Amino acid sequence: MEAGNEEPPLSQATTQPSPRNALVTGSSRGIGAAIARRLARDGFRVWIHYRESGEAAEALLKEIQGVGGDGRLLAFDVASAEAIERVLVPAVASEGPLDVLVNNAGIARDGLAARMGDANWDGVLEADLSGPFRITRAVLPGMLKARRGRIVNIASVVGLTGNPGQANYSAAKAGLVGLTRTLALEYAKRNILVNAVAPGFIETDMTTRLPKEKILEQIPLGRAGTPEDVAGVVGFLCSDAAAYVTGQVIAVSGGMVGS
Ligand code: NAI
Secondary structure, three states: OOOOOOOHHHHHHOOOOOOOEEEOOOOOOOOOOHHHHHHHOOOEEEEEEEEOOOOHHHHEEEEEHHOOOOOEEOOOOOOOHHHHHHHHHHHHHHHHOOEEEEOOOOOOEEEEEHOOHHHHHHHHHHHHHHHHHHHHHEEEEHHHOOOOOEEEEEEOOHHHHHHEEEHHHHHHHHHHHHHHHHHHHHHHHOOOOEEEEEEEOEHHHOOOOOOOOHHHOOOOOOOEEHHHHHHHHHHHHHHHHOOOOOOOOEOOOOOOOOO
8 A cells, every 4th residue: 555545544534524414495306306416416415305296306315325425305395384393393303403405495376466366476475485484494493503504595587677477476586585685694693604596597397388489589698597507506505615605696597687
């Protein structure tokens, strides 16, 4: 064995830091799945969260484990305060604290405001804004105790600009931006960094029915985004390289809109 290539002494080998826990909501598919893959690659133990797509979540966990990553599954409805208390709170108590929370799960229920029923208004606000708030509230005590944490909220460019037909969705995402900036101010002194990523047009199940050619005309980079484009920025925000970044909104939109 050449000099310098010796095995580390046992005392050093056993002080390896334990894997850091990262919960990505709605990570059985789309942008969430890409974020889960990215964080797993970066060494996080990823909590793959889903509501109904258990098979897809399990397949993703197997895929991550197959390439040497680590993770676990967690199922609850982000729009249910009761489910968050029943499922997430005990999971964090027994396996936490979380080092990273990515509030990614979200829905859109489009329609013009004059004809938008309460069900579509409330449904989107619950899933896209109240859910992230309650999930954050559930994981904050552990982060506060550990005096470290990263929270990334997946907002949207329409939360910055507005968008006809999306009064509920753009209001929820704008609210998420306000929540992000406030949490960043409240917890900066405790080393909990909170940022938002605002995707533009990303090709996933959510956008399959949108008029792609028309939208592409508005994108300076001239192409739709991929889930990996978003995951790369989330990975950065969860890394040591972003240790001095908090309260920011980063648009991942091919230049469509600034933040
Ligand atoms: P998607 O529809 O493929 O994935 C959304 C995920 O959230 C799914 O796994 C779904 O099961 C989960 N989810 C939704 N409601 C839930 C609930 N009540 N409880 C638990 N899980 C729930 O969509 P995509 O595109 O991957 O969206 C991810 C995030 O990115 C969403 O917050 C979305 O608003 C946001 N976004 C997406 C854009 C796009 O162009 N695709 C643009 C801007 C923002």
